[in-house]
Amino acid sequence: MIILFFISLITFANSLSLKSVLMAIDCGGQESFNSKEGFLYQEDQHFSGDSRVSDYTYNDVVYDGIAYTFTPKVYFTERHGSSFDYSLPINKNGQYTIILQFVELYFENEGERQFDIFIGTKRIIQNLSIIDNKHQKGSAKEVFIYIEIKEDKVFHNDEECTKGFINGKLKIGFRKGAADLPKVDGIVIVKGHNAGEEEKKHLIDNWEQMLEENRKKEAELQRAELEAQNMIVPDSVEPEEGEGLISFLLSPIGIGIIIFGMVVFGLLIFTGENEDDKKRKKNKSK
Missing domain, CATH: 1.20.5 (Single alpha-helices involved in coiled-coils or other helix-helix interfaces)
Incomplete structure (x- = not known):
């Protein structure tokens, strides 16, 4: 079986290589799986607080396809609740990027869900709406948060996030904002600050073109596989006499x-x- 790597994501995939991804969590997911970029999503773990899981595997929006991602599976499940945290083990000092992954599969309009994101007691984002001018219902959205851990403390924009790093664990919090409940579909921790944010923006701006290119590439790879298995005769090869x-x-x-x-x-x-x-x-x- 051919593993289909989408050529439009080469730079983004390099940014999120096996070497750079420290951890990836499929929030609400019950089994691990590999992403198209080549790193492993672990089943849901390291969470605490008031939350529950929703599974949208058979939702009509999911069936039609999640936009802006070539690893849609991470968006099939979510964890949501009034107030919950993830405490993720990080053993070394250094710079890291937190990539929070979201998709709205319930509400239709911007602002119907708004929530806050914390690191420790420091609020990093206030009243985040998954739906915005570039992300509609069914569109994958990634939020990039750049931090640095040093001397058992975590810093965001050179400001300490109190109680954000305790006993070797980075604490990320989700709290109610102006409307409804917070949720999250996936969390990826990347070493360094080169986590592919610009490449992700390029993907969103050129999504339809990239999708068509990848469909053509997928068809070519499938045909190549059939030819390799002698299931069809290539157009350019003439049969020998007899x-x-x-x-x-x-x-x-x-x-x-x-x-x-x-x-x-x-x-x-x-x-x-x-x-x-x-x-x-x-x-x-x-």
């Missing part, structure tokens, strides 16, 4: 013609033998 006749005779039509010919030949022999018997009997009667 190969066409053999292929025809071995086809269902060819086999049918052979069987029909054998039946006719047998009938002719049988008819001829009956005529000879009649003649012998006639001669004896004389």
Whole structure:
């Protein structure tokens, strides 16, 4: 089976390589899986607080397809609630990027869901709406948060996030804002601050074109696989002399013609033998 890598995401995939991704959580998901970029999403874990899981696997919007992502599975499930946290283990000091992944599958309009995001006790984002001028219902949205961990403290924009890093764990909080409940579909922690935010913006701005290019590439790869398995003959390859006749005779039509010919030949022999018997009997009667 061919693993389909989408060429339009080469730069983004390099940014989110196996080496740079420290951890990825499929929020609400019950099993691990590999993303198209090549890193592993772990099943939901490290959460606490007042929350529950929703599974949208068979939702009509999911069936039609999640926009702005080539790893839609992470958006099939979510964790939501009035107030909950993720405490993610990070063992080393350094710069990191938190990528929070969202999709709105319930509300239709911007602002119908608004919530706050915290690191420790510091509010990083206030009244986030998943739906905005570029993201509609069913569009994957990623929020990039750049932090630095040093001396057992976490900093955002050079300001300390109090209680944001305790006992080697980074604490990310989701709290009620101006409307409804907070939710999250996926969390990815990336080493460094080169996590592909600009590439993601480019993907959103050119989504339809990239989608069409990748459909064509997928069709080409599938055809190449069939050719490699000798299931179809490439257009550019001419059959060798005699190969066409053999292929025809071995086809269902060819086999049918052979069987029909054998039946006719047998009938002719049988008819001829009956005529000879009649003649012998006639001669004896004389």
